[in-house]
Amino acid sequence: MIRMRISYGGLRTDVATGFRLPDPALWDAAAQRMKTGGPEVGNHSPDPGEVNRALDWLRQRAEGVCHCLAQRRRSFSAAEFREMLAHPPRDATEGLFPCLEKFIRQATVRKAWTKATAGKFRNLGEDLRHFRADLGFGDLQEETLEKLVGFWREERGLGDRTVEGKLSCLRWFLNWATENGYNGNPAYRHFRPTFKRPRQKVIFLTEQEMSQLQALSLPRRFRYLEKVRDLFLFCCFSGLRFSDAVNLRRSDVRENCLEVTTVKTADSLCIELNAGTRAILRKYGRGTFPGDRALPPVLNQTMNRDLKTLCRLAGIDEPVRITRYRGSRREDTVRPKYALVGSHTGRRTFIVHALSLGIPPNVVMKWTGHSDYKAMKPYIDIVDEIKAQEMTKMDRLFRTISRPGSEDGR
Numbered sequence: 001m002i003r004m005r006i007s008y009g010g011l012r013t014d015v016a017t018g019f020r021l022p023d024p025a026l027w028d029a030a031a032q033r034m035k036t037g038g039p040e041v042g043n044h045s046p047d048p049g050e051v052n053r054a055l056d057w058l059r060q061r062a063e064g065v066c067h068c069l070a071q072r073r074r075s076f077s078a079a080e081f082r083e084m085l086a087h088p089p090r091d092a093t094e095g096l097f098p099c100l101e102k103f104i105r106q107a108t109v110r111k112a113w114t115k116a117t118a119g120k121f122r123n124l125g126e127d128l129r130h131f132r133a134d135l136g137f138g139d140l141q142e143e144t145l146e147k148l149v150g151f152w153r154e155e156r157g158l159g160d161r162t163v164e165g166k167l168s169c170l171r172w173f174l175n176w177a178t179e180n181g182y183n184g185n186p187a188y189r190h191f192r193p194t195f196k197r198p199r200q201k202v203i204f205l206t207e208q209e210m211s212q213l214q215a216l217s218l219p220r221r222f223r224y225l226e227k228v229r230d231l232f233l234f235c236c237f238s239g240l241r242f243s244d245a246v247n248l249r250r251s252d253v254r255e256n257c258l259e260v261t262t263v264k265t266a267d268s269l270c271i272e273l274n275a276g277t278r279a280i281l282r283k284y285g286r287g288t289f290p291g292d293r294a295l296p297p298v299l300n301q302t303m304n305r306d307l308k309t310l311c312r313l314a315g316i317d318e319p320v321r322i323t324r325y326r327g328s329r330r331e332d333t334v335r336p337k338y339a340l341v342g343s344h345t346g347r348r349t350f351i352v353h354a355l356s357l358g359i360p361p362n363v364v365m366k367w368t369g370h371s372d373y374k375a376m377k378p379y380i381d382i383v384d385e386i387k388a389q390e391m392t393k394m395d396r397l398f399r400t401i402s403r404p405g406s407e408d409g410r
Contacts, residue, residue: 013078060095159324160195196325227296235346237276242343267369311338
């Protein structure tokens, strides 16, 4: 007979699961599950998948009862525990994975999450299921969380920056579960691993590279890339995200500006037109696109794929070294720049060049919708580097104007 033994809050009791194995060899003692893929013993061997699913369900229910009793903060008997296990209250039936789905549904409504944000948490759920299908709140001790980080690094091949982001999402969910009485295990709050954070490389196009892209004469078989180039350059000249550029309506285009409500943050922006944005809008002024869009529609995946082809054809192939860490292991990869260009590169290009031209950061932030000065810091650092490089051009001027034989020219 397979029994479940529960030790919690000074209580110790055994609960029958209703399953029997004809041979102890069918049981995996280390995993506490029925072995799968082994030979059947007679005609009375139960299905391993059915047994293990039932055990996972019973385990999550027992865990829920434990959390429910912990919230009541009083002692309880073995008989009371077994009664609650047989007829659990509503809030004791929620395991970790059902709670995660509930959290996503609730936040999508209350916090107006986009599909991308909800998808990020659903991906987290998929990772947790692959890590351990029967994972419960009570399992999330520091030792298990360390193994989870190792799973992301080794089996998923993720860098520390990505792992840190996933842990942040997990803490967000666990805070919600704790506040709502589903999680009684506070161990996650003390789990703070150290991650190495090399400065993230900001990929943008230089003035020369933008000229190469604009001047590129597309061969006949690559003519389909023209609308991708125009959309990208429009982002370079306006600072719009790709999602906002592709959803731009003709009614958003005023005489001297664009009036846009952003897709990601619902910010209302007024972005003045310039020669670059005017030229592209004029080019498609007589086109007819679905939803009265001002620019040709392109899917984001298509944009990211075709941009790499476009930049390769334009000769934007400067080698770029990317450094990331997986634990203590440093990984350096060198890739051509065109392989790193994506739809968001246009917005980054706009910010870098606007700051390089001396436009104050607070003005640029009004165009881009950034509300946090911290978000502009990486771009300001890049501009400072560009300024330092450009100052060397003054050396040539100094040598030109210095008279031979003078004290300064010696």
